[in-house]
Amino acid sequence: MLIALAQINPVVGDLEYNTGKILEYINKAGAARSDLVVFPELAITGYPAQDLLLNKQFLDAVEIKLQDICRAVGDTGVILGVPMRGNKGLYNAAALMYQGKLRDVQYKSLLPVYDVFDEKRYFEPAEVRKCIVFKGRRLGVTICEDIWNDKDCWNRQRYAIDPLEELVHQGAEIIINLSASPYHYGKYALRTGMLGKLAAKYQVNMVYVNQVGGNDHLIFDGSSVVVNKAGSLCQRLNKFTEDFALINTGELSKGEFNETGQEDIGWIYEALLLGTRDYLFKNGFGRALVGLSGGIDSSVTAAIAAAALGTDNVVGVSMPSRYSSEGSKDDAYLLAENLGIKYRQLHIDNIFKAYTELFNPEGRPIMDLAEENIQARIRGNILMFISNREGQMVLTTGNKSEMAMGYSTIYGDMAGGLSVLADVPKVMVYRLAEYINREKEVIPRNVISKPPSAELRPDQKDEDSLPPYEVLDQILKAYIEDIKPIDEIVAMGFNRGLVLDITRRVDTAEYKRQQAPPGLRVTSRAFGPGRRMPVAQHWHIK
Structure with a gap:
């Protein structure tokens, strides 16, 4: 099967622009005679659309645009991320369109509410996961978080179900993941490492298509990848820019992609x-x-x-x-x-x-x-x-x-x-x-x-009132990003009085930070939506 990866940069809420971009890439995939083109999660609306998803008129307009796209789909199938109303409410959906019709839908099962995410505010989880049969192939279609719950990849599972495991047991030949995975330093290595382990564990090829672009404080790196059933990286799209690529699933065993994407300060x-x-x-x-x-x-x-x-x-x-x-x-x-x-x-x-x-x-x-x-x-x-x-x-x-x-x-x-x-x-x-x-x-x-x-x-x-930044930054990372207790930070070799002073100053400055303009996130835990701290509070270790 010839699959096109459409790594696009949508504008949140600009349905006209996003639809035009989607149609442009559908035409490109059709001209290349691909069997299927895959877009990122919620490509029509952009991610995260937040409380736009609570607006009935907005959702009505999304449905109209989805119908417009569907009518334009010919012999190249399209899998597209879109919010979709169902029996119990709104779902984060992957819609399969082919020859002018909506052929099948898979809803997202795992709805994250940690870090910068708040998807249960908007969506209902899928009750059923099933393979989608397209052109004789059994596709396991997943959406972002659905593949992040493997018991062998993480210390603990956040959810009671594992959609990937279910789809593989149903005979999925290819796992396709539509994603809007925000970037932080180290995320690419974490993500590709996980995909490699999953592909090798289940002996299945994986196609991962990620959104690219900046939306408010979040930055999406793209870096869409294809991993073969041996766990080897076969294709990587460009980082931090729109991109398009074709992969033939029958040729994914022909060696490993020459990886040049190891993260360094250039990624930041x-x-x-x-x-x-x-x-x-x-x-x-x-x-x-x-x-x-x-x-x-x-x-x-x-x-x-x-x-x-x-x-x-x-x-x-x-x-x-x-x-x-x-x-x-x-x-x-x-x-x-x-x-x-x-x-x-x-x-x-x-x-x-x-x-x-x-x-x-x-x-x-x-x-x-x-x-x-x-x-x-x-x-x-x-x-x-x-x-x-x-x-x-x-x-x-x-x-x-x-x-x-x-x-x-x-x-x-x-x-x-x-x-x-x-x-x-x-x-x-x-x-x-x-x-x-x-x-x-x-x-x-x-x-x-x-x-x-x-x-x-x-x-x-600065050092009149702050410790040297080489020291300060280590303590701040331990406290803010790694969420280490005071005793553990002290055990790293720092003076307890210094650690207490720094962490107390972090806590008492929260009122300032909540009046600051949006900041671009590049670490694993940034101030803002990813670190939700009360302003008027008195908790602090002594």
Whole structure:
């Protein structure tokens, strides 16, 4: 059987666009004389469609588009992800269409409610799993989570049933999985490793088609694969871009695909490019605005924006104060020159002086936290003024380490539409900078080598109030991503008092993070929907 893999980037809720994209790929598969073309999970609506799925008019429109697609299907069968109303409610469905008719349907059985997922809010689970017979072949059609419950792959099973096992026992010759699997660093290796184990265990070929694109905070890497019954990778589609491929299931035993997709920092970089580009474009923005401090975070953010949107569509604004070093001002200018983006410099000292004269008894700075924060808020106001007048989206520049510790200012450096580095720890920001500079110096070397500083008071350094980032990031990963207890983190070799101080600061900064703009997810547990913590709470280990 000749099967086409259609790895597409849908826009959530844009049924017209998504339908056009689907028809384009159906025609491409038909021109290649493929027997079947497979699309990702919920391809018509995009994933996740969230509470759009509670809207009757939206679901009515989905049904109309499904009928339009069905009428256009000829001798190449189509398996397409779509929300579908059934006897007991709404289902996450895989629909098989052939020669103008809806021939068969398989509903999703396993509905995740962990991490960023909340599918039981919208869908009913399938009650029956059955092979779909198409052109004489028995297809085991599954949807994303349905293949993630094998007892031999994981320490525990989340669900009482295993759809994959059932389908194989029914004689499935090929397992087809429609997926919308969001990316985080390490996900590709985890996913392909699992698919290889499953294929070898059940001696069955597996076709896995994943969505690609950025939808809000989630980034989908694509990286669709075909694995043969020996567990060897036979095909991998490109990462972080739309792609199309043909595979002949009769030729999958002819050797292993030459794997070149091992994850490195380049995957994080490409994920952030895609997430930034799609977030802006899918929200109707074509241009971005970045405050340039001359520091590492704003430099990396500006470089990502320039690569994602094009240099003509990025404006860098330097807003020095009396505490800004000459080196930082020079670095901001040099970065803009290296990137080829538009550059402006607007001094904030007169505005800052107006605040100190208004609020201080003697009309001069007294060097307290309020004065530090007002500088950040002045800069945030300037950026938002330019944004409102000229139509660019402001990209905030805070990283995960700073956000974790509350080392950020509400209505200041947190003001903006998207936080590009919100899930990138500080040490990884430096790795990204080196990656950006891999061919030539884009980010000035001084930006990378100088001690990080917010420059909100004389001679300020981050390590005045934070431990070294090499230490901090390890503790933060253990606490936030690995969800380790305090005692286990201490047993890793860290001072108990330091661990208690860091974790307490993480907990008490939750109110700030819940007022932050969306951040792009690239680790296994990001702030936001994947980490749902109460704001007003008093639990903490002593």
